[in-house]
Amino acid sequence: MKISLIGAGNVAWHLGLALENAGHSVVEVFSRDIKKAKYLTSFLYNAKPLNELDFSESDADLFILSVSDNAIPEVCSKLVLPENAILAHTSGTKSLNDLVELMELNHDLPVECAVFYPLMTFTMGVRLDIQTVPFCIESYNPAVREMLVKLAQQMSKTVYLVSSDERKVLHIGAVFACNFTNHLLGLSRHILDKEGLDFELLKPIIRETIRKGLGVEHPADVQTGPAVRGDTSTIKRHLGYLSADEDLYKVYKTLTQSIQEWHEE
């Protein structure tokens, strides 16, 4: 297949490389900033860098829209696609309907809209095994759906059909399990840094916590610590220590209460 990437950020970088590894050809890469487009094409066989959104002459079989959520409306308003183009966005939060409406509003020719969402945290230049990345596919057109499922299966072992409503819930789940979790690692490091303690000391227990939590039937089954033990004297000592920092105090208190409520039920 010939594929055009609209966007040249983290997701586009990983998808571009994975698509070419699977034998497809990325023909065009758009970015507002031509340098970014050129940077990504430098990793690809024969892709053309673009900083304009006129694809009317493109012969791509699929257009992958991989820009930030905030930029989607503006990009859609300027996007010129050939007739009956297939346009799939890679966002975890935008609904398929949003994309359909944006394209109907701004586009005279019919466009097949779809979602091609890799459920992963990507950083440009940090390689990862794309085979482990779950792809979430959505389209109202069964043929498009089937085509995207096949394409995803050529890169990944796990491909799911996921509705926009389900994708929203997955995203909320990922905010708790990934964004918030990463923030807790940062707070933990901050607590150790203040006392000159090496964060390396905590890394083995953090890795084991995740390994164990994801290996059991339910993470709640292996909850440990003062909150679930009802160890009020330790909790009080910890809150006393943290009281100098309003933010840490509040996070500790809220999560301790949440653990206790959860395990009371």
Place this chain on the structure above:
Amino acid sequence: MKISLIGAGNVAWHLGLALENAGHSVVEVFSRDIKKAKYLTSFLYNAKPLNELDFSESDADLFILSVSDNAIPEVCSKLVLPENAILAHTSGTKSLNDLVELMELNHDLPVECAVFYPLMTFTMGVRLDIQTVPFCIESYNPAVREMLVKLAQQMSKTVYLVSSDERKVLHIGAVFACNFTNHLLGLSRHILDKEGLDFELLKPIIRETIRKGLGVEHPADVQTGPAVRGDTSTIKRHLGYLSADEDLYKVYKTLTQSIQEWHEE
């Protein structure tokens, strides 16, 4: 060395096996519940199960006190040790002074007190690579300190001298990075369960989040998600969705505010 284990729970189980693997001999295992003591000795070469705390005739070189924090005062009050025994507890929270005072209060003969704390989350029967477990050692007696460091180094690659104050801070750091993190995994699973979504979908992104967060200079450097992006419309939609569950709503709001405060600075 001949070692007696006072306690037969998760930590004692792992230490007992690791000590014998390192060529030492566990001679006694105490538990209030003789069945638990027998269960642990069944994994050991020649250890005697006990449910009484009279070790006056023991020839052990080291007594490892590995009971729950709450049980330490009672166990210390009943514990009878030979003269000049070395007693090391394995608790992340109890100070060395606490142990010294408890033993002075209850014991006529002098006892060398110490801390031998493996910074890890242990589950009985779940094997892990003890080599990766950081051991935190503390004693007022340099010879005891040196002996415990050597002993720990025979099992693990990372052994640190850590004061009781430092250990308290490490424990608070571990509450944030492990106990709270595991709870967030549980909440995330709960959110997916309610909509019939398979938690397997999130496991790859969770693993990658931790790998990335622990692989960079500071986890805050790779913070992602709506909070750090200042994506208020997504945050509002998420809070709207979560408003039916007071606990989830509060955790989301508190952690979102914490991320925003942190990244404003």
